[in-house]
Amino acid sequence: MKKSTRVNHPPPVALAADNHPVVPPIYQSVKFEFDTLEETERYLRGERPGFFYSRTSNPTTRQLELLLAELQGREECLVTASGVGAVAQTLLALTQQGDHVLCFVETYNPTRYLVRRLLSRFGVTHTMLSVEDLAGIERALAAHPTRLVWFESPTNPVTKIADIAAITRLAKSAGALVAMDNTFAGLHQHGEYDVDVFVHSLTKYASGAGDVLGGAVIGRGELIRSLRTDFGVLGGTLDPHAAWLIARGLRTYFVRYQAQSASAQRVAEYLASHPAVARVHYPGLASHPQHALARAQMREFGCVVSFDLKGGREASSRFADALRLFAMAASLGSAESLIVTAQMMGGRDLTADQQVASGITEGTIRLSIGLEDVDDLLEDIAQALNA
Numbered sequence: 001m002k003k004s005t006r007v008n009h010p011p012p013v014a015l016a017a018d019n020h021p022v023v024p025p026i027y028q029s030v031k032f033e034f035d036t037l038e039e040t041e042r043y044l045r046g047e048r049p050g051f052f053y054s055r056t057s058n059p060t061t062r063q064l065e066l067l068l069a070e071l072q073g074r075e076e077c078l079v080t081a082s083g084v085g086a087v088a089q090t091l092l093a094l095t096q097q098g099d100h101v102l103c104f105v106e107t108y109n110p111t112r113y114l115v116r117r118l119l120s121r122f123g124v125t126h127t128m129l130s131v132e133d134l135a136g137i138e139r140a141l142a143a144h145p146t147r148l149v150w151f152e153s154p155t156n157p158v159t160k161i162a163d164i165a166a167i168t169r170l171a172k173s174a175g176a177l178v179a180m181d182n183t184f185a186g187l188h189q190h191g192e193y194d195v196d197v198f199v200h201s202l203t204k205y206a207s208g209a210g211d212v213l214g215g216a217v218i219g220r221g222e223l224i225r226s227l228r229t230d231f232g233v234l235g236g237t238l239d240p241h242a243a244w245l246i247a248r249g250l251r252t253y254f255v256r257y258q259a260q261s262a263s264a265q266r267v268a269e270y271l272a273s274h275p276a277v278a279r280v281h282y283p284g285l286a287s288h289p290q291h292a293l294a295r296a297q298m299r300e301f302g303c304v305v306s307f308d309l310k311g312g313r314e315a316s317s318r319f320a321d322a323l324r325l326f327a328m329a330a331s332l333g334s335a336e337s338l339i340v341t342a343q344m345m346g347g348r349d350l351t352a353d354q355q356v357a358s359g360i361t362e363g364t365i366r367l368s369i370g371l372e373d374v375d376d377l378l379e380d381i382a383q384a385l386n387a
C-alpha cells in the first residue's frame with residue numbers, strides 16, 4: 001500500500017471485548033460501512049440496526065439522545081444543531097396547511113418569529129395570548145380546532161410560571177398536541193406532566209460551558225420516531241463532536257443546576273431588599289406572584305433572575321456598564337454570569353398590549369447566575385447598583 005493510500009486507510013486498532021474506555025469516545029465519522037453489500041441493503045431496507053450516515057444517525061449523537069430522553073422521563077429524543085433548530089424543525093414537522101397553533105407573547109422571540117412569519121407562509125394560522133390567560137386559552141381552543149399548543153415555563157425573561165396541568169388539560173380535551181420549551185426549567189423537571197413534546201436548547205444548562213450549540217426534542221417513542229425522517233432531510237443535525245461536548249457537560253448538570261439555583265436565590269433576595277430595585281422576578285421568592293405554583297411544579301428554580309430598576313432605561317444602562325463579573329451577552333445557564341438589558345431583548349413584533357403582557361419594561365434586566373462565588377457576584381451587583 002502506498003503511503004498516500006495508507007493515510008486514508010490507517011491501521012485499525014480494536015479494543016478487546018473486556019477492555020472499555022471509561023469516557024465514551026467520539027465517533028467523529030460522517031460515514032459508516034457494513035462488511036457486505038447484502039448487510040448494507042438490509043440496513044437500507046430497515047431490516048437491521050446500524051449506522052450509515054451521520055446526518056440521520058451517529059453512535060455519539062444517539063448515546064446523547066438516549067441519555068436526554070431518560071433525563072426528561074420519555075422514550076425518544078432527536079438532537080439538533082441548536083435549540084432554535086429543534087424549535088423550527090418541530091414546528092415544521094408537526095404542522096401542515098390549515099392547522100392552527102396556540103402560542104404566547106412570553107414565548108422566546110425566534111419561536112414567535114417562526115410561528116408568525118414562517119408557518120404563516122405555509123398556511124398555518126395562530127393565536128397569541130398571555131400564558132397566564134387560562135380563560136383565553138379555553139376560548140381560543142373552543143373557537144379554532146388547534147393542532148399544537150406551544151409554551152414555556154418559567155418564561156423569558158420575567159419568569160412567569162405557566163400552569164402546566166391546566167394548559168395540558170385544556171389542550172388535550174380540545175385534541176391539541178402540547179409542546180413545551182423546557183429550556184429554563186432544565187431536563188430534570190416537568191417530566192410528570194402530560195406534555196407530548198419537550199424542546200430544549202442544549203446550549204444552556206446541558207452543556208454548561210457556553211462553548212457549544214445544540215438542541216433536543218424529546219417525547220414518547222412513536223411521536224418522536226415519526227419526526228425522524230423530516231428532521232433528517234431538514235438537515236439541522238447535531239455534529240458528533242458537539243454531542244460529545246454536551247454529554248461531557250451533562251456529567252456535572254445536576255450539581256451545576258443546584259448550585260446556580262442556590263446562588264440565584266441569594267441574588268434575588270439581595271435585589272429584593274435593595275431600594276433602587278422596583279421589582280424582582282424569581283420563582284423562588286415568596287413575593288413571586290406564582291411562587292406556590294412554582295413550588296408545586298419545580299424542585300429548583302433555575303439561574304435566571306430578572307428585575308426592574310426604579311431608574312428605568314437610564315439606570316439599567318449604567319448598571320450594566322458598571323458590572324465587572326457579568327458579560328453583556330446572550331444565553332443563560334452556563335458557568336459564567338451574564339446580563340441582558342431590555343434594549344437587548346427584542347420583542348419589537350409585539351403590539352403595545354402584548355408588550356405589557358410580556359412583563360418587560362424599559363428597566364428590565366435579566367441576569368444569568370453562573371458558578372462564580374456568590375459573594376463576589378453580590379459585591380459586584382452592589383457596586384453596580386451604587387453606580
Ligand SMILES: Cc1ncc(COP(=O)(O)O)c(C=O)c1O
Nearest residue numbers: 082083084108181183201203214
Ligand atoms: C427558551 C429558549 N428556547 C430556545 C432557545 C434557542 O436556543 P439556541 O440558542 O441553542 O438556538 C433559547 C436561547 O436563548 C431559549 O432561551
